[in-house]
Amino acid sequence: MIDILSYGFFFLTMALTYGIVCLGLNVQWGQTGLFNVGIAGFVAVGAYVSSLLTTPESASHLGGFGLPIAVGWVGAALATALVTFLIGALTIRLRADYLAIATFGAAVSIQLCVLNFQPVTGGPFGVGFIPRPFAALAGRPFLFGAANLALIAAVVAVLYLALERLAQSPWGRALKAIREDETAAQALGKSAVAFRLQAFALGGAIMGLAGAAQAHFIGFIAPDNYQPTLTFQVWAMLIVGGSGNNRGAILGSVVVWGIWALSAALISAVVPADQQARAASLQIVTIGVALCAILLWRPRGLIGEARVGARHLLRPAAPRKAPTPSGEN
Amino acid sequence: MNAPLLATRALTSGYERDLPIVREVGMEVHEGEFLLLLGPNGAGKSTLVKTIAGLVPVHAGAVTLGGADLTALAPHERLRHGLAFVPQTENVFTTMSIHENLLIAAQVLPRPDRAGRIAALYDMFPDLARLRSLRAGQLSGGQRQMLAVARALIVGPSVLILDEPSAGLAPKVVSEVFARLREINRGGVTTVLVEQNVKAALAIADRAVVLVEGRVRLDAPAAGLAESDTLGKLFLGGHGRQHGTTTEDRG
Amino acid sequence: MTPQVLMDGVVAGAMIGLGAIGITLTYSILRFANFAHGEFISWGAYLALAIASALGTLTGGDVQPIGPFSFGWTLPVALVLAVILTAGLALGVDALLFGPLRRRGSAVIILVMASFGAALALRNMIEFIFTSSPRYFSTELQIAAPVGGGMRATPDQLLTVAVALILVAAIHLLLTRTAMGRSMRAVAENRQLAGLAGIDARRVIRTVWALGAGLACVAGVMSGLVVQIRPEMGLDLLLPLFAAAILGGIGSVPGAMLAGLIVGVAESMTVAVVGAEWRAAVAFVILVVILLVRPRGLFGRAG
Numbered sequence: 001m002i003d004i005l006s007y008g009f010f011f012l013t014m015a016l017t018y019g020i021v022c023l024g025l026n027v028q029w030g031q032t033g034l035f036n037v038g039i040a041g042f043v044a045v046g047a048y049v050s051s052l053l054t055t056p057e058s059a060s061h062l063g064g065f066g067l068p069i070a071v072g073w074v075g076a077a078l079a080t081a082l083v084t085f086l087i088g089a090l091t092i093r094l095r096a097d098y099l100a101i102a103t104f105g106a107a108v109s110i111q112l113c114v115l116n117f118q119p120v121t122g123g124p125f126g127v128g129f130i131p132r133p134f135a136a137l138a139g140r141p142f143l144f145g146a147a148n149l150a151l152i153a154a155v156v157a158v159l160y161l162a163l164e165r166l167a168q169s170p171w172g173r174a175l176k177a178i179r180e181d182e183t184a185a186q187a188l189g190k191s192a193v194a195f196r197l198q199a200f201a202l203g204g205a206i207m208g209l210a211g212a213a214q215a216h217f218i219g220f221i222a223p224d225n226y227q228p229t230l231t232f233q234v235w236a237m238l239i240v241g242g243s244g245n246n247r248g249a250i251l252g253s254v255v256v257w258g259i260w261a262l263s264a265a266l267i268s269a270v271v272p273a274d275q276q277a278r279a280a281s282l283q284i285v286t287i288g289v290a291l292c293a294i295l296l297w298r299p300r301g302l303i304g305e306a307r308v309g310a311r312h313l314l315r316p317a318a319p320r321k322a323p324t325p326s327g328e329n
Numbered sequence: 330m331n332a333p334l335l336a337t338r339a340l341t342s343g344y345e346r347d348l349p350i351v352r353e354v355g356m357e358v359h360e361g362e363f364l365l366l367l368g369p370n371g372a373g374k375s376t377l378v379k380t381i382a383g384l385v386p387v388h389a390g391a392v393t394l395g396g397a398d399l400t401a402l403a404p405h406e407r408l409r410h411g412l413a414f415v416p417q418t419e420n421v422f423t424t425m426s427i428h429e430n431l432l433i434a435a436q437v438l439p440r441p442d443r444a445g446r447i448a449a450l451y452d453m454f455p456d457l458a459r460l461r462s463l464r465a466g467q468l469s470g471g472q473r474q475m476l477a478v479a480r481a482l483i484v485g486p487s488v489l490i491l492d493e494p495s496a497g498l499a500p501k502v503v504s505e506v507f508a509r510l511r512e513i514n515r516g517g518v519t520t521v522l523v524e525q526n527v528k529a530a531l532a533i534a535d536r537a538v539v540l541v542e543g544r545v546r547l548d549a550p551a552a553g554l555a556e557s558d559t560l561g562k563l564f565l566g567g568h569g570r571q572h573g574t575t576t577e578d579r580g
Numbered sequence: 581m582t583p584q585v586l587m588d589g590v591v592a593g594a595m596i597g598l599g600a601i602g603i604t605l606t607y608s609i610l611r612f613a614n615f616a617h618g619e620f621i622s623w624g625a626y627l628a629l630a631i632a633s634a635l636g637t638l639t640g641g642d643v644q645p646i647g648p649f650s651f652g653w654t655l656p657v658a659l660v661l662a663v664i665l666t667a668g669l670a671l672g673v674d675a676l677l678f679g680p681l682r683r684r685g686s687a688v689i690i691l692v693m694a695s696f697g698a699a700l701a702l703r704n705m706i707e708f709i710f711t712s713s714p715r716y717f718s719t720e721l722q723i724a725a726p727v728g729g730g731m732r733a734t735p736d737q738l739l740t741v742a743v744a745l746i747l748v749a750a751i752h753l754l755l756t757r758t759a760m761g762r763s764m765r766a767v768a769e770n771r772q773l774a775g776l777a778g779i780d781a782r783r784v785i786r787t788v789w790a791l792g793a794g795l796a797c798v799a800g801v802m803s804g805l806v807v808q809i810r811p812e813m814g815l816d817l818l819l820p821l822f823a824a825a826i827l828g829g830i831g832s833v834p835g836a837m838l839a840g841l842i843v844g845v846a847e848s849m850t851v852a853v854v855g856a857e858w859r860a861a862v863a864f865v866i867l868v869v870i871l872l873v874r875p876r877g878l879f880g881r882a883g
Contacts, residue, residue, distance in 0.1 A: 035689045037615070037696060090868060094875050097613035097692045101822045102871065104615070105864035108819055116857045228815070232700050235693070281707035288701030292677050295694050299686075384772060404775035414776050422769050425762075433766050436759045437778035480777060 002142050009145030010217075015257040016152045017214040022237050022249035023159050024206030030244035031167065032199040033179045034092070035100045039207060039234050041107030044114055044226035045083050046076035046208025047215035051127040052120075054216070058129070061122035069133055073212045080208025081201045083110075088200040093193055107231065115223040126222030130215050148217060155213065156250060159206065163246055175199055229284060233260065236287050239294050242301025252301070332396065333357035334519050335381070335412070335488050340390035342380040349388055350376040352543040358488065358521055363514045365534035365551060366523045369564045373543040374523045375417065378490050381521075382414035383407050394488065408437060413486035417493045417523075420477035423466030427457050427476055430465055434483040450479045471502035475509070482513065489513065490521040495529075507533050531555045539563050585852045586845060587731040591806060593844020594744035597837035598799040599817055600824035601751060602792030608768040608831035609788045610682075612691040616673065617796060617821065618814030619702035624666040624797025625804040625813060626706055629715055632658035648735035650720040651805065659801050663794040670793030671786060673698055699815070707811040715809040717801075740802040747798065748837040751791070755833060760787060768831055816860065820847070823863040827870050829880025839878065842866075 021043060028034045036042075050072035055064030067075075087106050091099040114121045121127065133151055137144040166172050177184040178192045185192045215221045233256065241252020263283055271279040294301070335358040343350040350373045358364045368374045379385045381392050383404040391400045399407050404414070422430050431450065435443040451458035454475050460468070465476060474494045481489055491510070495503040503526060511533040514520040524530035531537060531551045539547035539560065546563050554560055599621055606614050635654040636643050643652030677694050724732035755761035766774040767784045775781055796814075803813055824843045828835025847862045870877060 033687075033689065035692055090871050094871065096689050098826070098871065098875070100615075100689070100692050101613055101819075101826070102867065105819050105822070105867050109861045109864040112858065112861050232696075235696070278708050278711065281704040281712075284704040285701045285708060288697045288699070288704065291697030292694050292701070295686075295690060295697065296677065296680055299690070382776065384776075403780070404772075405778045405780050408776065408778045416773065416776065419770055419773060422766055422773065424769050425765065429762060432759075433762050433774075433779070434777050436763065484778065 006141040006145040009142075009149045011258075011261060012254070013145070013149045013152050013217055014214070015254040016149075016156050016250070017210050017217065018234060018237060018253040018257050019156055019250040020152075020159060020210035020213065021207050021234050022241065022253045023156075023163060023246060024203040024210060025234055025238050026203075026243065026246055026249045027163065027206065028200050028203035029238065030249070031172070031175055031179075032196055032203075033096075034088070034196060034200050034203075035096065036103045036200075036203070037100045037231060038087070038103030038105075038107030038110075040226040040228055040230040041103075041110035042080050042084055042204050042207040043211035043214070043230065044110055044223075045080045046211030047221050047226075048114060048121055048127065048211075049079040049208070050076035050212030051130045051215050051221055054131050055127060055129050058122075058127075060125065061118075061127055062120040064127075069131060069216060072216070073209055076212035077205040077209040080211070081205035084204025084207075085197065085201040088197045092196050092200065107226075107228065111223055111226055114226070121223075124223060126220060127215075128220045130219050130221065132216055132219055152213060152217070155209075160246055160250065171195070171198075232284070232287055232291070233257075236291055239291060240301060245301070248301055331359065334360045334362075334395055335521070336393050337377075337381065338391045338393070340377070340380060340392065341388040342376065342385045342390075343388065344385060346386075346388065350385075350543055351380055351540075353390065354540070354543070354545055356538055356545060356548075358519055360487075360519055361514075361517060363511070363520045363533060363535045364522070365530050365537040366521060366540065367527060367530075367537055367560070368540035368546075370525075372540040374540050375492050376543075377540065378414065378492050378521065378523055379416075381490060382412065384414075405437075408484060408486070411484075411487035413481035413484060413489050415474075415477045415481050415489070415491045415494065417496055421465040421468075421473055421480065424464065426462050426464055427468075428461040430476060430480055431457075431483060434480045437484050446483055446485070450483060453482075454479050470498050471506065474498065474506055478509070478513070482518070486518065488519045488521065490523075492523045493525060494522075495524065495526045503529060527560065528555055582852075583730040584732060585848045587727070587733050587737075588851075589845030589848035590741060590841060591733070591737045591844070592847060593841035594741045594837075595799045595802050595840075596817065596820045596824050596844050597840025598744050598747060598795045598802070599821045600828065600836040600840045601748065601833050602795045603821050603825040604828060604830055604832065604836045605764070605788050606792045607825060609764060609785060610678070610691070612688045612695070613822065615692065615695040615818065616699040616702060617695075617792065618816075618818035619699050619706075620666055620670055620793045620796035620814070621800035621803070621817055622706055622809075622811060622814035623669055623702060623800070624662050624793075625800035625809045626710055626715075627665050628655070628658045628662035628797070628801045629710075629717060629804065629809055631661050632717065645718070645720055649739060650718040650722050650734075650736050655717055655801075655805075659798065662801065663797045666793045666797035666800075667790035670789040673702075674785070674789050703811055703815060710811065712811055715804075717805050717809070734806070736805050740806055743798065743802070744837070747795065748833065751795070752833050760784070764788060819860070819867070820844075820863040823867040823870070826875075827866060827877050829877030832877070832879035835877060835879035 021039065025036060025039060028036050052061065052063045053065050053067045053075050054069055054072035056066050058064055083106070087102055088099070091102045115124060117123070132138065134144055134147040137147055174188070174195055178188060178195055188195070237253040237256040238249055239252070240256055241248030241250070267276060267279040267283065337354050337356045340354045341349045341352050354377060366374045366378065376385055380387060383399070383402060387400055391398055393399060394410050394412050397410055399410060399412065402410070422433065425433070431447050432443070435447055438446055451461070456472060457476055457479055460472070465473065468476060478491070478494070494506055494510070498506065507529055510520060510522065522530060522534065531554055534551040537547070537549060537551045537554055538545055541563055547559065599617065602620070603614065603617050606617065632654040635657060643654050645652055677698055678691060681691055681694055722734040722736055724734045727733050727738070755764060763774065763779045763784050764787070766777065766779055767781050771781055800813065803817070820843050824839040825836055827842065828837070828839035843863055843866060846866060847859050850862045851859050
């Protein structure tokens with residue numbers, strides 16, 4: 001019983017770290033309409049920065065500096081904010097999909113750096129001995145799991161409340177005006193660019209924080225953890241939850257992570273060992289198809305109430321009455 | 330009386346389903362006629378002709394040309410039925426030469442007819458022939474309108490619809506363009522013209538239809554309208570349908 | 581650095597260029613960055629592989645290499661069939677996914693995202709069917725012969741470069757000299773006016789998908805021939821393809837090819853000078869530089 005509960009705690013803890021990534025993505029996509037295809041790279045930046053800051057000194061990589069975990073998390077958020085800010089500054093004035101291409105490229109390059117800067121990052125071997133929060137409780141799995149879950153839940157709650165308040169603040173309202181009203185965006189001109197850039201960097205900071213949290217709960221990171229699949233998973237979570245909606249983002253990440261973990265467990269239990277890699281790819285095919293199906297049929301998300309309603313992403317509001325004269329437009 | 334060439338029946342249209350701009354418009358254009366479409370700003374004139382051309386979703390009603398129902402057809406299919414439309418702006422391919430603009434339009438025709446048809450239009454518009462390799466983006470406003478009209482005429486349409494071809498042109502150029510349009514109409518092309526330039530346009534049109542708030546408010550012969558105060562009242566937002574004299578004087 | 585670096589770069593760049601042409605065409609007509617384009621490269625290669633090995637088995641298994649090349653008659657036949665099938669695949673994806681989204685008037689970024697989901701599904705479908713272990717069209721060993729200027733190349737490599745250049749010239753002529761090419765440029769500039777001028781935009785879009793996917797298939801087969809066939813081959817090429825399409829200027833076919841060659845040569849120079857492990861970052865660096873210096877690319881129109 002204790003085992004199951006401890007596993008439940010761990011499962012929820014992981015799901016909530018994805019929830020944080022989702023909240024970050026929601027600031028970028030749901031609130032601002034900026035398409036980030038490099039999530040895995042930004043999460044990796046956070047994870048590595050925090051790990052290097054907090055691990056005990058090691059011969060296999062830079063540092064570690066043995067700093068407190070809190071310092072690592074703040075450092076992770078700041079470093080990722082800086083990286084996303086630079087990518088955003090490069091592309092945010094250009095066509096909408098240049099940002100997508102640039103973030104995709106950034107993720108590829110970050111993964112490459114993590115893999116190849118062995119003296120700094122430990123290369124393919126990754127970074128180990130990342131201190132866990134409440135390490136003193138490690139001998140009592142139930143308490144340890146509960147404490148970790150409480151910590152991450154608190155972080156999620158604080159972020160959620162802060163982001164909700166931010167959406168109502170003058171800053172949030174300006175963002176809303178920019179994304180829903182072309183003329184307002186043009187009238188704001190340069191400051192519209194600045195607002196979008198701030199939102200992009202803020203979202204990046206949150207992703208970096210999530211990466212850091214994840215690293216500290218697992219205790220070990222390696223470049224392989226930050227493959228494009230991670231990006232896809234987070235997108236699936238946000239889309240399922242309904243973009244623009246913070247509660248949906250958190251709920252979506254728990255649901256999708258749950259489905260992911262369950263189906264993975266099912267595959268390893270049912271599918272013969274030599275076919276497991278195949279079954280895993282089928283699992284990802286399903287995510288891809290589901291992503292497309294939701295975009296086609298339920299663009300507002302499956303479980304989200306779309307209260308904040310990212311209307312700019314769903315144009316046009318009214319479906320056209322048949323016949324559509326120009327066929328396609 | 331013969332059946333109209335182009336007609337709309339109770340046509341309601343607009344970009345959004347719950348926001349009709351054109352409301353229950355019934356309009357008839359007879360073969361060879363020059364119809365002028367007038368109305369205050371925002372009356373829906375432009376939306377009406379765009380709907381006829383197939384660019385705006387139809388909510389209800391129908392568009393017919395020579396008895397064929399065009400309502401469900403895409404713009405390129407309407408062109409094949411003989412309906413050509415010249416939009417107010419962005420009406421030529423600016424990155425291509427004049428000649429390429431005409432070549433594109435001529436692609437609708439059978440291959441052997443293309444060169445001859447382009448040559449015929451060059452005869453009609455010697456300016457375009459002279460500038461044939463110039464990029465359309467470099468043309469003056471008047472030249473550009475002429476290219477847009479020539480492009481529309483390539484297929485030998487039965488109806489030519491123009492959305493404010495005089496917009497942004499110098500007065501002298503406007504009268505040249507109007508003279509051209511009159512000439513084209515005399516040559517047998519039924520013409521529908523949307524205009525703000527009421528006086529000059531009434532002088533070349535046979536009949537005028539006035540649209541107010543998406544509905545037809547007046548349908549009368551063009552002759553004499555310029556002097557009467559009917560138009561003024563309508564443009565200032567007068568209500569109630571005004572009946573002009575009807576069709577006895579139409580040839 | 582030796583002249584050989586240039587040769588290797590040109591071979592890689594020819595494939596990047598072919599793929600980038602597909603990206604640049606779909607981008608200029610459909611107006612979104614298609615993240616699934618790389619998967620057409622992988623699917624093209626795997627389809628050709630499957631067809632070639634099926635043909636080989638059906639005809640008794642003993643396929644002799646043609647002349648100096650490493651492959652027999654089955655590969656060219658398989659290539660033609662695979663081009664058709666890959667084009668069909670792209671048309672299928674458009675009919676099921678992008679077409680409905682376009683008709684609904686979805687924002688560009690929704691299309692980008694859909695292409696992202698499609699890429700994920702298509703790539704892992706390959707892994708599901710063919711597993712992730714690398715495959716080869718041929719096990720024949722090829723010897724690189726001197727081609728002058730201190731450079732060496734295998735017959736297969738020379739063939740791929742020649743085929744790529746011929747295809748680029750053909751596509752360029754198609755775009756500038758034929759009715760379909762004019763229609764494509766017209767739709768790229770102004771879709772609405774194209775319709776008013778009598779062009780069926782849906783037909784043009786279908787042609788562009790077929791053309792782009794067909795070229796991607798050729799690029800995939802070439803890459804499979806001179807490197808290897810892996811499920812991630814398309815994903816790994818995606819960034820170089822985008823870099824080349826943007827560097828060349830969206831919509832420009834010669835631009836895409838020239839930029840493809842530039843990216844290819846830059847990659848092989850990096851491999852020679854910095855190390856092979858940094859190859860994948862080259863495209864990103866090039867991308868950053870273009871976006872900073874000249875976002876419309878070498879041959880792109882302003883705006």
